[in-house]
Amino acid sequence: MTADQAAHARARAQGPLRLGPGAPAPAGMTRLSGPDSSGMALPVWPDGVTPSLLEEHQVPPMPVERAGETRRVLAAVLKCCWADHSADPWPGEPAPLERVLDTYRALIGRTDDLMRNWAIGALRRLHDSAWVVVAGGIVSLGPRCALWPVESHAVLKDLVRRIPEPERRAVPVVPDAGLVAAALPEPAAPDQGAGSRAEPGVAEFDDLLSGYDERRRAELVSAFMVVEHAAEPVQEARFAALRDPALRRTLAEMLARRGRTLVQQRERWISGYADDLVRDEPPGGGPGESERAVLTLVLVHSVAIPRAEGLLPEDSWLSPHPAPVDELRRHTQLPIGELESALRALRHAGLVTQVKAGEEAGGYVPGPQFHRLTPEARRRLQEELILAAGPDTPLAVAVRARRAAR
Amino acid sequence: MRVPEQPLTLDAALSDEAVLSTYRRMFAALARDSGAVVDDPVLVDIAETLFAAFADAGEEWLTHEQMRLACGAYPADQFDNRLRVLKGLGAIREVFPKPNQLRYRASFTSVVGLMFIRRMMDDGGQSEMHRLLALEDLNVADPRTTMEEARQSAAGLARAFRLWALELITLTTGTIEELREQAPKLWGTEEIARRAQSVHGTILTRWPELDRVCTDLRAAIYAYSDASRRAAGRLADSAGTTRNLTLLPTETWRTFAQTATKERLAAVLDGFVFDAPAPWHDPAAIARAVDEAPRPAPAQPTPPRSTLPDPGPDGSLGAAREAAVERLRELAESLLGGESRVALADVLGPDWATARRVLADLTTVDLRPELPYRLAWSDGLTIDPSREPSWLSHGHLERTP
Numbered sequence: 001m002t003a004d005q006a007a008h009a010r011a012r013a014q015g016p017l018r019l020g021p022g023a024p025a026p027a028g029m030t031r032l033s034g035p036d037s038s039g040m041a042l043p044v045w046p047d048g049v050t051p052s053l054l055e056e057h058q059v060p061p062m063p064v065e066r067a068g069e070t071r072r073v074l075a076a077v078l079k080c081c082w083a084d085h086s087a088d089p090w091p092g093e094p095a096p097l098e099r100v101l102d103t104y105r106a107l108i109g110r111t112d113d114l115m116r117n118w119a120i121g122a123l124r125r126l127h128d129s130a131w132v133v134v135a136g137g138i139v140s141l142g143p144r145c146a147l148w149p150v151e152s153h154a155v156l157k158d159l160v161r162r163i164p165e166p167e168r169r170a171v172p173v174v175p176d177a178g179l180v181a182a183a184l185p186e187p188a189a190p191d192q193g194a195g196s197r198a199e200p201g202v203a204e205f206d207d208l209l210s211g212y213d214e215r216r217r218a219e220l221v222s223a224f225m226v227v228e229h230a231a232e233p234v235q236e237a238r239f240a241a242l243r244d245p246a247l248r249r250t251l252a253e254m255l256a257r258r259g260r261t262l263v264q265q266r267e268r269w270i271s272g273y274a275d276d277l278v279r280d281e282p283p284g285g286g287p288g289e290s291e292r293a294v295l296t297l298v299l300v301h302s303v304a305i306p307r308a309e310g311l312l313p314e315d316s317w318l319s320p321h322p323a324p325v326d327e328l329r330r331h332t333q334l335p336i337g338e339l340e341s342a343l344r345a346l347r348h349a350g351l352v353t354q355v356k357a358g359e360e361a362g363g364y365v366p367g368p369q370f371h372r373l374t375p376e377a378r379r380r381l382q383e384e385l386i387l388a389a390g391p392d393t394p395l396a397v398a399v400r401a402r403r404a405a406r
Numbered sequence: 407m408r409v410p411e412q413p414l415t416l417d418a419a420l421s422d423e424a425v426l427s428t429y430r431r432m433f434a435a436l437a438r439d440s441g442a443v444v445d446d447p448v449l450v451d452i453a454e455t456l457f458a459a460f461a462d463a464g465e466e467w468l469t470h471e472q473m474r475l476a477c478g479a480y481p482a483d484q485f486d487n488r489l490r491v492l493k494g495l496g497a498i499r500e501v502f503p504k505p506n507q508l509r510y511r512a513s514f515t516s517v518v519g520l521m522f523i524r525r526m527m528d529d530g531g532q533s534e535m536h537r538l539l540a541l542e543d544l545n546v547a548d549p550r551t552t553m554e555e556a557r558q559s560a561a562g563l564a565r566a567f568r569l570w571a572l573e574l575i576t577l578t579t580g581t582i583e584e585l586r587e588q589a590p591k592l593w594g595t596e597e598i599a600r601r602a603q604s605v606h607g608t609i610l611t612r613w614p615e616l617d618r619v620c621t622d623l624r625a626a627i628y629a630y631s632d633a634s635r636r637a638a639g640r641l642a643d644s645a646g647t648t649r650n651l652t653l654l655p656t657e658t659w660r661t662f663a664q665t666a667t668k669e670r671l672a673a674v675l676d677g678f679v680f681d682a683p684a685p686w687h688d689p690a691a692i693a694r695a696v697d698e699a700p701r702p703a704p705a706q707p708t709p710p711r712s713t714l715p716d717p718g719p720d721g722s723l724g725a726a727r728e729a730a731v732e733r734l735r736e737l738a739e740s741l742l743g744g745e746s747r748v749a750l751a752d753v754l755g756p757d758w759a760t761a762r763r764v765l766a767d768l769t770t771v772d773l774r775p776e777l778p779y780r781l782a783w784s785d786g787l788t789i790d791p792s793r794e795p796s797w798l799s800h801g802h803l804e805r806t807p
Contacts (some may be wrong), residue, residue: 007677012681012682012684013679013680013681013682014682015682015684016754042661050688051686051688052686052688052690052691055688061685061686062684062685064685064687067691067695068687068695068698068699069695070685070687070695071687071691071694071695071696072692072693072695072696072699074687074692075692075693075695075696077516078692082507084674107696107699108699108700124521125683128683129684129685130684131687144684145685148689152688152689152690153689153691155689155693156689156692156693158693159689159692159696162696163696195771229686273679274630278677278678282677282679283679285682286678286679286680286682287675287680289668289672290668290672291666291667292674292675292676293669293671293672293673294671295675296671296672296674296675297671298662298664299661299674300663301663305656308654308655308656308659309656327663327734331663331664332663332664333664333665333666333667333668334668338668343689346460348683349680349681349682349683350681350683351680367682369680372681373513377678380677380678381674381675381678384674384675385674387658388655388662388666388671388673388674389654389658389661389662390654390658390662391594393638393653393654393658394634394635394637394638395638395641395642395653395654397596397634397635397638398635398638398639398641398642399642401635401639402639402642
């Protein structure tokens with residue numbers, strides 16, 4: 001297990017990595033340096049592609065919750081924070097939250113409270129996924145905005161021009177710049193303000209890819225992007241690098257450098273965390289305690305119980321049987337408020353999927369992330385559930401005995 | 407029939423008969439006829455239904471008709487067969503043993519027997535074993551218990567555990583399907599082994615002389631625990647990842663979901679790695695989302711309304727066909743006003759909304775052969791921007807003979 005593998009796994013599990021002053025970014029990551037030379041590291045993709053490549057191949061990416069609304073709010077943030085169009089959008093200038101909300105209001109032409117709540121919800125999701133940074137009533141562009149390729153900046157410039165200026169209902173008592181200055185700590189946070197810059201990452205796959213002609217190389221990169229970002233396993237017939245065993249081997253090696261491994265489901269493939277990495281150097285982070293508790297409840301109701309009743313034959317942690325919302329609300333030890341906010345976070349991370357059926361009916365099933373469990377992880381999850389639900393059963397004894405023997 | 411070696415005294419015969427009749431009653435619910443055991447579970451259901459009816463009836467007991475009524479859901483011949491057997495074995499008896507007795511009562515022993523059998527069928531006797539062990543534990547701790555009784559108790563338990571273990575071992579070496587089916591009924595929980603060891607401990611402390619029997623019991627308990635674990639292990643190995651979850655019953659899962667604390671639930675997913683939310687917002691997708699933003703809808707004018715009184719469709723809907731025809735006839739007559747022919751320009755009304763309705767009705771009139779009115783159109787056309795309708799084809803409404 002190399003440091004780079006562990007770093008990539010951490011970035012995938014926790015989001016952008018913090019780097020100490022002067023610390024270089026791991027291979028395959030871009031370094032976003034603050035004015036004081038400390039910074040952040042974010043994985044970049046081979047040959048300058050982005051996950052929008054999935055669209056070209058008509059492979060659905062991980063679903064984005066309330067995608068339209070979220071992206072409109074991001075557009076409003078961009079309008080407020082990207083002041084100098086001759087420079088890159090990131091890092092841009094911080095802007096007060098109220099100005100962002102006013103801009104969003106002008107963009108969609110609605111002024112009610114509901115709109116404000118939606119916008120705040122979208123900002124929270126964007127903050128959680130590092131697209132914006134919201135702190136103390138001040139909004140700035142998040143580190144992921146540095147990943148927009150330079151070629152696409154023209155689209156963004158045009159977009160920002162088209163967004164109407166918000167009508168200010170009254171001249172603010174304190175000008176925006178003053179508000180921002182008052183809210184920001186001194187000196188400015190490392191990911192904000194002047195002096196920040198993005199440094200391109202060190203290419204990490206060139207030794208693997210250089211032996212291939214242009215077409216093969218593109219096929220490998222496509223397959224890499226698709227297995228890393230698709231919502232579901234993809235058919236091997238559709239991608240040469242999955243079909244051809246030799247190319248697949250190279251693909252597996254590319255993934256391994258990022259602490260990843262190929263997960264096969266019949267003729268379909270996706271990627272997951274490598275088992276030895278999870279065992280030896282777990283990246284940490286991930287969902288909090290109440291989120292994990294709620295996720296366990298969803299797994300019990302939508303997978304374990306249907307399987308005990310013989311309704312779910314496959315070796316999978318996905319399920320068509322939703323855990324009823326009512327069951328989660330009324331018949332568990334979790335307070336409703338905690339349950340709701342945990343479900344929101346789990347939904348956003350693709351760990352649960354909401355199944356709607358009428359006002360009160362419907363429920364939750366395990367989300368697309370469960371496609372990414374390796375066979376080893378699937379077995380371990382099952383054992384952990386058995387150990388937790390029936391610690392005195394012979395089955396639990398057998399599990400413990402086998403683990404001790406290993 | 408075996409002839410007893412000792413001379414049969416009246417007392418001995420009576421007590422033998424008492425034991426036999428208890429046995430017979432206990433298994434009456436399972437008997438197909440007086441000589442065999444049932445082969446259809448429905449027959450047991452009939453017995454259970456009957457016993458429930460008896461319990462409801464109280465001291466009134468039940469007549470034959472009432473029993474038949476209680477078992478109305480079952481075919482008559484099955485019911486008769488069952489009643490004959492139950493009566494023959496004494497599970498259901500006359501309230502007073504005399505000829506032409508009409509009222510019947512049920513035997514307590516048969517009901518208890520049936521409950522016991524049902525439980526045995528459900529979990530293979532695990533809960534019985536639990537109860538038995540709990541009772542034995544109390545028994546051997548009782549100061550009145552003699553050493554001989556304790557010896558018998560220990561020997562009996564040892565035999566039960568040995569047989570239990572043997573059955574599990576046989577299953578473990580058999581086919582996996584059979585093991586999957588039977589093993590969860592047979593393998594015990596840690597709890598049973600713990601209880602058995604506690605009985606064993608009590609006996610050994612009180613009567614160190616029973617050392618031999620206790621060693622046997624201990625060996626039997628170990629053999630049983632071992633066989634349980636082996637069976638579970640083989641199942642877990644063979645079943646792979648899919649079937650294991652079927653081996654804990656649904657109720658265990660529900661209880662876990664309902665009673666576990668947040669910490670216990672969360673601990674299940676300790677050590678699993680998931681992705682942080684990292685959706686990709688492509689510039690093109692952002693631009694598309696902005697273009698697709700819902701625009702505030704402009705205030706829409708109310709659609710024009712006719713000046714004719716309009717009671718709405720409630721009267722016309724569902725009314726007879728004749729009512730519609732009658733309405734059209736009245737309309738045509740009111741427009742004609744006794745004439746045989748009127749110009750449409752005179753009757754269409756002051757505005758377009760009214761004209762539209764009248765015209766629609768007149769067209770319907772024209773298309774109904776049973777109504778004696780027709781529309782006659784000519785080629786003329788009047789155009790007058792100041793009036794409504796501005797464009798008017800010339801035509802007449804006529805009464806046909």
